[in-house]
Amino acid sequence: MPLHRIYHTPGQFSTEDKKGLANAITELYTTNPHGPHLPPFYVVVLFVPVEEENFFVGGKNTKNFVRISIQHIARSFETHDIAKGYIQLYENALAPFIKEKGFDWEIDIEQIDRNLWRTNGLIPPLSNSDAEKEWVRFNKAVPY
Amino acid sequence: MPLHRIYHTPGQFSTEDKKGLANAITELYTTNPHGPHLPPFYVVVLFVPVEEENFFVGGKNTKNFVRISIQHIARSFETHDIAKGYIQLYENALAPFIKEKGFDWEIDIEQIDRNLWRTNGLIPPLSNSDAEKEWVRFNKAVPY
Amino acid sequence: MPLHRIYHTPGQFSTEDKKGLANAITELYTTNPHGPHLPPFYVVVLFVPVEEENFFVGGKNTKNFVRISIQHIARSFETHDIAKGYIQLYENALAPFIKEKGFDWEIDIEQIDRNLWRTNGLIPPLSNSDAEKEWVRFNKAVPY
Numbered sequence: 001m002p003l004h005r006i007y008h009t010p011g012q013f014s015t016e017d018k019k020g021l022a023n024a025i026t027e028l029y030t031t032n033p034h035g036p037h038l039p040p041f042y043v044v045v046l047f048v049p050v051e052e053e054n055f056f057v058g059g060k061n062t063k064n065f066v067r068i069s070i071q072h073i074a075r076s077f078e079t080h081d082i083a084k085g086y087i088q089l090y091e092n093a094l095a096p097f098i099k100e101k102g103f104d105w106e107i108d109i110e111q112i113d114r115n116l117w118r119t120n121g122l123i124p125p126l127s128n129s130d131a132e133k134e135w136v137r138f139n140k141a142v143p144y
Numbered sequence: 145m146p147l148h149r150i151y152h153t154p155g156q157f158s159t160e161d162k163k164g165l166a167n168a169i170t171e172l173y174t175t176n177p178h179g180p181h182l183p184p185f186y187v188v189v190l191f192v193p194v195e196e197e198n199f200f201v202g203g204k205n206t207k208n209f210v211r212i213s214i215q216h217i218a219r220s221f222e223t224h225d226i227a228k229g230y231i232q233l234y235e236n237a238l239a240p241f242i243k244e245k246g247f248d249w250e251i252d253i254e255q256i257d258r259n260l261w262r263t264n265g266l267i268p269p270l271s272n273s274d275a276e277k278e279w280v281r282f283n284k285a286v287p288y
Numbered sequence: 289m290p291l292h293r294i295y296h297t298p299g300q301f302s303t304e305d306k307k308g309l310a311n312a313i314t315e316l317y318t319t320n321p322h323g324p325h326l327p328p329f330y331v332v333v334l335f336v337p338v339e340e341e342n343f344f345v346g347g348k349n350t351k352n353f354v355r356i357s358i359q360h361i362a363r364s365f366e367t368h369d370i371a372k373g374y375i376q377l378y379e380n381a382l383a384p385f386i387k388e389k390g391f392d393w394e395i396d397i398e399q400i401d402r403n404l405w406r407t408n409g410l411i412p413p414l415s416n417s418d419a420e421k422e423w424v425r426f427n428k429a430v431p432y
Contacts, residue, residue, distance in 0.1 A: 023347045026347035040347060043345070044355050047338070048336075050192065059166055059167045083260060084267075087262060091262060104264055108215065111260070115372075116365070116397035118395050119394045120394075121383075121393075192336075199334060200331075202330075203311045203331065205307075213291065228403075228411075248329075252291075252359065
């Protein structure tokens, strides 16, 4: 958690762009003062290249679109207002790599029951617990 | 919204098949009189080729199966009966490209909270609102 | 149902590993006495290779991580305790192919409404119904 699958066409992102975008997303969940301060290794970002002939928007092939499918597990939004604020931060993180390059894009967040989640076979510690803080400190799933 | 990820093996669909299937799906959400008349650009269809040695059904490699994973966001089904009718239309759209080719297939629809969705950074307009009709007319996410 | 998408880097799994892991997962849903005894063809396992430069964990490229995204449709867990027991079986099935190879990994299960699911265009039979047992026996979606 969180899992970000970024569907794009080959060539939309350079190696440096990918590093930059993955970092901007990761910081939002870890070091950002308004974020949830998760252990960094919780944040998984996958770039999935889809050939233009396999990528359809409105029935037409495109090489200009980025579709990001996000799963949240470790935290659920408590209110729609909180969600709105967080999504705005997320959009700001994306902007230099997507909006400012002239691409179109779409994102959605799906929320998964944290009881149906394991990392390295362990039940992840409760939100904001001391054990979770240990996982942040070690950046690793350690028995607790 | 909707997002259709079509997992298949290489060679199951020609370029023409892909265009045809993406169009049949797109029309269902846009021009079909029984559909939701969404802006066309809402409909994202991704063909994801998976090599036969990576594609297992019942523990066996196959090159004959199509697995479609669908997300609905802009609309949720109000009743199971409405869902049933709509899925039948969807199956009819798939048939010439899948059933009639002798493939096996499976589909599922997952429904996502529209509050956790953005397109080009904007909160999409409410279902059937005047603003949504503008997005249909322009086929574009315009400020409203 | 179930759908298992296994995101990994190229080279983490040999062809034999992939067969072994797909079989271990499939048995859990079919022949395992503690499992749900589903028709084998319900179990779809897709290995999705993601290049190291596209696979980020904690903002860093990795070739050592396996991310498994699971969908359950035919059955929902009735209690968290039942889920816990089942996930432990699942982790045991993964272990020889992932933990014992020294990889890190993460799994999550998302539960989908079975009313929004079709296989070969048919509404799958109810859990544990006679019709479902026929589907097990034939390992095929047959009209009922």
